[in-house]
Amino acid sequence: MDIGMIGLGAMGTEIARNLVAAGHRVIAWNRSGGHIDGVRRVETPAQALQADMALTMLADDDAIRDVLLDTQSLHEARAGLVHVVASTISVAFAHELVALHRAANVAYVAAPVLGRPDVAARGELNVLAAGAPTALEKVRPALEVIGKQIWHMGDAPPTAYAAKIACNMMITMAIEAMAEAVALTETNGLARERFFELILGTLFDSRPYRTYSANIIRNEYRPGFKASLGLKDLRLATEAAAQAGRSLPMLAAVHGRMAEAVQAGMGDRDWSAMAALTVEPRGRG
Known part of the structure; x- marks a missing residue:
């Protein structure tokens, strides 16, 4: 398959490498160059x-608008193209993209992914796919290369972004839950290593708990998924909740906590660095 890539950041680069290794012919455009x-x-x-x-893997709504819409590039697409937007974007913007793709006569598939760059490198992302069945089937061979599983979220692309935003929201809730649990247990004499051995061996043996408890144990937050991007996704979740007329108090709490972390200079650290505000005496680790 001939595949165009737009955006070769940490995730896009690993996706492109895997597509090439699987025998697809890949061309790419990226703002900042790279080989x-x-x-x-x-x-x-x-x-x-x-x-x-x-396949578009740009940072946010504004980047997609700047690169593809303001330049009118979408209207210059090859006939029969299926455009897969793997970025995490707002639900509102996804609705706008549905109309814009229809006007440009371009098939549109949403495919945000769960996983960090190391997971992308192994081709083990979880792909949350939504779009017209014929379009999804056309791009399925490529999606199967980049993901270990494709989760069908329905025919409407905005649904996939709602699911992705909700997943990221829940991960930050897990990070904050672990931080607050450590604040309780460590101040009462239980080492965090021992506490996490307990919860991972009983109630919470899942990838987010295993990945981010390790960061909290070491008090090291090397970037996997940056806090600044986490804050963006929590903003998207907050906007989606407001548009739905729903009050989500736990979302409000983690959104505020992530904002504090970014304001404290941790925007380029892993998003689990928000835990340091709770578990470390000076709040920064």
Whole structure:
């Protein structure tokens, strides 16, 4: 399959490498340059849309608007292209993209992913896919390369982003839950290592708890998923809740905590650095 890539950050780079390794022909456009063996670079985003499928992995709504919409690149897409947007974007913007793709006569599939760059490198992302069945089937071979499982979220692309935002919201709730539990147990003489051995061996043996408890134990928050991006996703969740007319108090708490972490200079650290505000005496680790 001929695949165009738009956005080669940490995640996009690993996805592109896996697609090449699987035998797909990949062309790519990226703002900041860079080289990936087997990937042919193109000069404009519109050129990356001259393929069977294009996969966009840009940072947010504004980046997609700037790169694809303001440049009118979407209207220059190759006939029959399926555009897969793997970025985490707002539900409201996803609704807008549905209308814009329809006007440009371009098939649109949502495919935000669960996983960090190391998971992407192993081709083990969980892909939350939504879109017209015919479009999904066309891009399924590529999605199967980048993900260990494709989760069908329905025919409407906005649904997939709602699910992704909700998943990220729940991860931050788990991080805050662990931090507050350590604050209680450690001040009463129980080492955090021993406490996490207990919860991982009983009630909470899941990937988020295993991944982020290790960071809290070491008080080291090397970036996997940056706190600044986590804050963006919690903002999207807050906006989606407001649009739905729902009050989500736990979301409000973790949104505020993540904002504190970013304001404290931890925006480039892993998003689990928010735990340091609770568990460390000076709040920064």
